[in-house]
Amino acid sequence: MTPFPRDLYAPLVPYAPDRRPxxxxxxxxxxxxxxxxxALAAVRTADPEELLRYPPVYADRLRAAVAARFGVPLEAVAxxxxxxxxxxxxFRAAADPGESIRFIPPTxxxxxxFATMNGLVPRPLDRAAPRSPSAPFxxxxxxxxxxxxxxxxxxxxxxxxxxNPTGEVLPRPWIETLxxxxxxTGPVVLLDEAYADFMEPDEGPDDLLRLAATSDRLVVLxxxxxxxxxxxxxxxxxxxxxxxxxxxxxxRGPYKVNRLxxxxxxxxxxxxxxxxxxxxxxxxxxxxxLARALVERxxxxxxxxxxxLLVPTEGIGAxxxxxxxxxxxxxxxxxxxxxSLPGFGDAVRVTLGPRHETDRFLAALDTLxxxxx
Ligand SMILES: *Cc1c(COP(=O)(O)O)cnc(C)c1O
Numbered sequence: 001m002t003p004f005p006r007d008l009y010a011p012l013v014p015y016a017p018d019r020r021p022x023x024x025x026x027x028x029x030x031x032x033x034x035x036x037x038x039a040l041a042a043v044r045t046a047d048p049e050e051l052l053r054y055p056p057v058y059a060d061r062l063r064a065a066v067a068a069r070f071g072v073p074l075e076a077v078a079x080x081x082x083x084x085x086x087x088x089x090x091f092r093a094a095a096d097p098g099e100s101i102r103f104i105p106p107t108x109x110x111x112x113x114f115a116t117m118n119g120l121v122p123r124p125l126d127r128a129a130p131r132s133p134s135a136p137f138x139x140x141x142x143x144x145x146x147x148x149x150x151x152x153x154x155x156x157x158x159x160x161x162x163x164n165p166t167g168e169v170l171p172r173p174w175i176e177t178l179x180x181x182x183x184x185t186g187p188v189v190l191l192d193e194a195y196a197d198f199m200e201p202d203e204g205p206d207d208l209l210r211l212a213a214t215s216d217r218l219v220v221l222x223x224x225x226x227x228x229x230x231x232x233x234x235x236x237x238x239x240x241x242x243x244x245x246x247x248x249x250x251x252r253g254p255y256k257v258n259r260l261x262x263x264x265x266x267x268x269x270x271x272x273x274x275x276x277x278x279x280x281x282x283x284x285x286x287x288x289x290l291a292r293a294l295v296e297r298x299x300x301x302x303x304x305x306x307x308x309l310l311v312p313t314e315g316i317g318a319x320x321x322x323x324x325x326x327x328x329x330x331x332x333x334x335x336x337x338x339x340s341l342p343g344f345g346d347a348v349r350v351t352l353g354p355r356h357e358t359d360r361f362l363a364a365l366d367t368l369x370x371x372x373x
Contacts, residue, residue, distance in 0.1 A: 008116065008119055009116075009117075011116060012113065012116055012117065015110075015113070017336075018334070020329075022329060022332060022333065022334040023332035023333065023360070024332060024333045024334070024353070024357050024360045024361065025334045025351075026308075026333060026334060026335050026350050026351040026352075026353060026357065026361060027334040027335055027336045027349075027351065028231075028336070028351065029164070029195070029226055029306070029307055029308050029349075029351045030225060030226065030229070030231045030351070031226060031227065031228070031229035031231075031279065031307075032351060032352065032353030032354060032357055033229070033279040033282060033283070033353070033354060034229055034279075035229035035230060035232075036228055036229050036230065036264070036267065036268040036271065036275055036276065037275055038264075038267040038268065038270075038271065038274075038275075039228075039229075039230060039233075039264035039265070039267050039268045040264070041267075042260070042263045042264045042267050043233075043260050043263070043264055046259075046260055046263070050259045050260060050263070051259070051260075053259070054255060055255055055257060055258050055259040055262060056262070057254045057255060058078075058079065058249055058254070059079040059256075059257040059262050060074070061262055061263075061266055062079050062235070062237070062257060062262045062265050062266055062269075063077040063078075063079060063237075065265070065266040065269040065270060066079075066237050066239070066269060068269075068270075069269050069270070069272075070206055070209055070210060070239070071210065072209070072210060072213040072239055073213065073242065075242035075245065075246075076212075076213035076214075076239055076240060076241065076242055076245060077237055077238070077239055077245065078237065078238045078240075078245045078248045078249050078252065079235070079236070079237045079238075079256070079257050079262075080235075080236045080237070080238070080252055080256050080257065081234045081235075081236070081256040081257060082223060082225060082231075082234040082235065082236045083192070083194060083221045083222060083223040083225070083236030083237070083238070084110060084114075084236070085234075085236060085252065085256055086221050086236050086237070086238045086248065086252070087110070087111070087114055087190065087192070087221060088114050088117070088118070089248050089249075089251045089252035089253075090156075090188070090190055090219060090221075090238065090248050090251075091114055091115065091118045091120060091156065092118055092251040093244075093247040093248045093250065093251040094155055094156050094187075094188040094190075094247075095118070095120050095155035095156050095188075096155070097118065097119030097120065098119060098120075098121065099120055099121070099154070099155035099156075100120060100121040100122070100123045100149070100151060100152075100154040100155065100156075101115050101120050101121070101122055101123065101154055101155065101156040101157070101158055102123050102124075102125055102146045102147075102149070102154040102156070102157045102158070102187070103122070103123075103124060103125070103157070103158040103159070103160075104124070104125050104127055104141065104146075104159070105124045105125075105126075105127075105342045106163075106165060106166060106338070106341045106342055106343070106344070107158070107159075107160045107163055107164065108158075108160050108163075108164050108192060108194075111158050120155070120156070121151075123149060123151065123154060125141060125145055125146055126342070127139075127141055127342070127343060130343075131343060131344075136302055136303055137166060137168045137302065137343075138343055140170075140171070140174055143174060143175075143177050143178035143181055144181055146178060146187075147178070147181055147182055147186060147187065153186065153187060154187050155187055155188065156187055156188050156189075156190060157178070157182070157187045157188070157189045157190070158190045158192065159175065159178075159189065159190070159191050159192065160191075160192040160193075160194070161175070161191060161192070161193060161196065161208075161305075162195045162196070162198065162199060162304065162305035162306040163306075164192075164194065164195065164306065164308075165308070165310050165336070165338055165341070165347075165349045166302055166304075166310050166341075166344070167302050167303065167304025167305060167306050167308065167309065167310055168302070168303075168304075168305070169199060169203060169305035172204060172207060172208060175189075175191070175208060179215065179217065179218055182217055183216075183217075184216040184217065186217060187217070188217055188219060188244070189217050189218050189219070190219050190221060191208060191212070191218060191219065191220045191221065192221045193205075193208070193209065193220050193221060193222050194221070194222065194223045194225070194226055195226060195227075195305065195306035195307060196209070196222065197226070197227035197228075197276075197280055198226075198227060198280060198283055198284065198287075198305060198306050198307045199305045199306075200284065200305070203305065208220055209222070209239050210239075212239045212240050212241075213239055213240070213241065214241060215240070215241060216241060216244075217244075218240065219238050219239070219240035219244060219245075219248070220238065220239045220240070221236065221237075221238050222236060222237050222238075222239075223235070223236040223237075224236065224265050224268060224269075226307060227276065227279075227280060227283075227307070228265070228268045228269075228276065229268075229279075230261070230264060230265060230268060233258075233260065233261040233264055233265065234257075234261060235257060235261050235262075235264075235265040282354065283307045283352050286352045286353070286354070286355065286358055287304060287307070287309065287352055289355075289358065290309060290350070290352060290358050290361075290362075291303075291304075291309060293358070293362055294309070294311060297315075297365070297366075297369060298315050298369075299311055299312075299315045299316065300312055300314075300315060302344075307351060307352045308349050308350060308351045308352060309349070309350050309352070310338070310341075310344070310347050310348075310349050311347060311348050311349075311350060312344055312345055312346065312347045313345075313346045313347055313348060314345060314346070316365070316368055316369060317368075317369065318368035318369075320339060320346045321337035321338055321339045321346035321347060321348055322337050322339060324337070324346075324348055324368065325337040325348055327367075327368050328348075328361075328364050328365065328368070331363075331364035331367055331368075332360065332364060333360055333361050333364040335348045335349060335350045335351075335361075336348065336349040
């Protein structure tokens with residue numbers, strides 16, 4: 001008999017981000033401009049039946065809303081309790097315990113956790129070459145290095161674009177080369193686009209999502225937790241070929257999106273000209289503004305396609321990531337510390353918010369900066 005607790009679970013600890021109350025919370029990349037007003041109204045005016053009855057098994061209204069927004073077939077869409085749920089389900093659908101998953105650190109911290117939870121072997125690809133002004137994230141690795149390892153071919157390749165926590169937007173041709181080399185029988189490529197909504201429109205944020213609907217191996221994951229302001233409702237979706245999506249739904253199981261979440265998400269996804277594009281434009285403008293303000297202070301934020309900036313703490317002169325984070329918190333602002341990030345050293349990740357929150361952050365930061373005169 002397998003011993004309980006399972007050995008496999010020994011390295012896992014329950015997720016415990018710092019959620020102590022703070023005046024301005026720029027630590028978790030949720031939407032600092034608020035929540036979608038139509039979605040909020042839908043939750044406020046819910047009928048008692050909505051609570052009493054089970055939701056549709058696979059959230060077909062939500063699938064239809066995603067299909068309509070992006071011009072893909074409904075059968076190419078799976079939904080879940082946040083995109084975390086879809087990552088977890090996709091891991092189970094695509095890999096047997098003991099198989100491996102490839103990714104390029106630093107990336108989404110949950111990946112290694114979901115891998116371990118599902119008995120998969122995390123195989124990070126070291127991006128060995130150093131960073132430089134012309135390649136602020138380091139040169140891109142040869143995509144083939146993700147597909148073949150000394151230990152064999154991984155079952156899954158995970159990519160995140162824009163990447164959390166660096167903000168890097170992997171170029172589309174590089175991803176297409178990876179898909180070509182993987183071919184129809186290679187690893188399943190999970191492309192996490194939690195922050196794609198914040199990319200510049202001319203970067204083609206939805207191109208790969210559309211490609212996924214007809215691809216043998218590509219699955220794109222999106223969430224309503226960030227741009228759409230609905231993290232509390234837990235809604236995510238995946239787009240892939242219908243045969244792939246069916247497998248993900250099997251491993252996901254029924255009733256993962258509740259009725260209120262589905263109703264709110266449908267309204268938010270339908271918003272093409274209102275609150276959503278307005279707040280996205282505001283976030284992009286704030287990204288430029290904050291990056292400039294940091295550079296003026298002698299800091300070196302990484303270029304970002306997301307609603308956050310990664311700032312190496314080296315130039316701040318107030319200690320490592322943990323102590324910078326603690327001092328900012330004392331000044332009323334929460335950010336996320338990233339100690340010893342491969343390639344970047346200690347850094348903090350700052351979520352973009354409306355101008356008054358940026359100003360609060362900069363004022364807190366200024367109390368830490370060593371005066372130069
Ligand atoms: C926030 C985040 C998610 C999780 O989204 P949920 O839908 O809230 O589960 C997924 N991937 C990345 C990279 C994220 O930063």
